Amino acid sequence: MPDVYDEDRVSVISQNLAAAIDAATFGESSWDQVPAILSDAFPGSWGGLANMNFSESRLNFLSLQNMDPAFVAAYAEHFAYINPWNTYWGSFKRTTIGASEEVCPAQNFAKTEFYNDWLLPQDRAVAAVGLKIVGERDEAVNLLLHYPLSKSGVYDRAALEVLTSIRGNLERSINLARLLRADVENAITKTALVERSRCAAFVVDGDRHLRDANPLAEQLFASGEGVAVRRGRCRLADANADARFAAALDRLSRGKPTSVSRIGFRTAAGAWQVSLAALPTAQSPGGGRLVMLPPRGMVLVLVVALGSGGSSRANLEPLAHVFGLTESEIVFCKRLLLGESIIEAAEQLGITQGTARTRLKMIFQKTSTSRQSELMLLLVNAS
Template sequence: MGSRVSDSSERAIARLGELIDAAAIAPEHWVEVCRGIQDVLPGGRVLMQGYDSSAPYAMPLAGVGWDDINFDVYFAHYAAINPWIPVWTDLPTLRSALSDEVLPRRILERTEFFNDWIKPMGGAGSASGIKIVQDRSRMATLCVHYDDRRAEKSHEALAPIFQALAPKMRRALDCNRAVLRNNRSLLGDSLMRNLIDPALVLDGDCRVLDLNAAAQELSASGRPLRIAAGDRLVLGDAEAQSRLTLLVAAVCARRPGSIGRHEISLRQGPEKLSFSVLPVTQNLRDYALQGPIGLFTPGTIALVVIRRELTDASAELEALRQRFDLSPQEARIALALRDGGTVAEIAERMGIGYETARVHLKSAFAKTDTHRQRELLALVLDTAGPRG
């Protein structure tokens, strides 16, 4: 923390800062950031990794100096026994660390991961690193591995650079989340494009990872559903929101009984929205060293397909219209009284303006010879019955 920033470090920080700014807009440029760090410590093995609690292993996001490594072997065995994962989880964010100080060598050298994976590489026994970001389920780190014999000098050179650039790297990853969501489809462009019904891809925290044009149009109205801060999906009904949140979390965690088709219904004015939630398993190995796409791609995601059905184009609507000679909108607003609320709340549920709702309600009063909502509601219940 107290390392003096030398002139050479200041130049490296300025140069790397420009590369990180470029990576914020074009995530594939993170490899250039890694090359820039390797320029500071020639021969070092630079690795940016993502960790997700739902995935069975840490995910290499970008790096240089690993050309001689067989990552198929890493994924097949060593990734799952990496002793660094719990260590990184407990370390503070945005603070540089020397490997030997946070995971003592006497402990590391007793692990299969070190003896059969790290040690045979040569020149990678020690490392300097920093945790860039961490939320409830995932984190991202940046490390440089180097020879044990130059650990102290290497860390002295890297620590102030990591410390200075970590906040900028965190902001760049925040930008990457939006860039990647807007420019790719997790399920393939053709599949999402060909889904006629509104469809969204969610992670275990109900964050929107992808959505098709129909879902964008539906969310733009803001009434039945919207995308709130942090890309989280928010429904206009608290009970439906709670059920969807619990179900998506269970599906993404592949909990017993959660796999398969699940239905959630939400009434929105004249419409009923039915949500089907299906698990989709991702092959995260496909994203190895492809930039931060792996950080924002959980092992299991939820495909949510929404079906929209008109509920007021029914026998009860027609019965009201015929009995009192109501217009379609007058009959709909009369039926909406069964769900309670003020005129403003009813207008919002129906997706119409307050003044429009008031005019239709006043006309319904006149045609039914009623003067208050409770009088009109009594006629509705007598004609159409209570909500089923």
């Protein structure tokens, strides 16, 4: 009988599922097999496996099986982030197994977009069982099974027994993946810093957590000037610059483009230039074994002290003779040396932004530099 789940049948399903988890752990098969086996064992259901970071609203991994591709795409693009069960799962700080009809019925969300536009159209698969394993920094791995409410009386008990049986396998897999991911992230970080010895360089994740730093960056942190580390998180000394820093980190760590790659600001101690670049993770040495717990996006940060608070009086006149810079170009360079942006320098000098950009291009040509960071290093050395 298809709806009879005796001890032997539950045992076979559990063994098959455990074997699939172990195989995926060591890269011998796809993680897609795990929710597929679970769904096939309970006709009329769909299975899901996901890694969701609740605090960052970031979907790190998703596999939905026995589901129309259009619903899979809709979940990945939109419904994963408004899933009302996220609040329930996010409240647990330990491994948790439960049946929705017993602990948090879907009917509680009957007036939500998630329930009416995504869940109900799928053969009214509103009943569910789930297993959550707590990851790192609000990460959560969920193995789920959804089915029509009419099957809840039979499926709830059997599916809970299966999830309880394979809990250890999935926990061991996640723990191994965490260790491997940590090794991969450390390797990426070390590689990024190894050749950055001329200025303060450090690596952070999208939530400002400091991952590693070179000796010059450690000295910078200790001085408390320009950049500070508080409770393991990096902050810029200027509030406006720090807000831009946070926004750029968030986008770069997510692999999204940002117009902010360099931030200049001033403090009582001097002027600073901060450059940011996303670190590549696509070709990390973890391979397929890290597909469910991919290396987190990290950002390389370079900090250059552009000079003291009196940099507006810096002696840049020798550059006029060496590179043929005009007096107005020297004055413009002094504004940049203070950490001002092109727009800020234009405002201070009473010129248009277009004039400021033209002036900068001419300075690039005369000094044989092509980027503002190169020009800043030249100006610092000259002053």
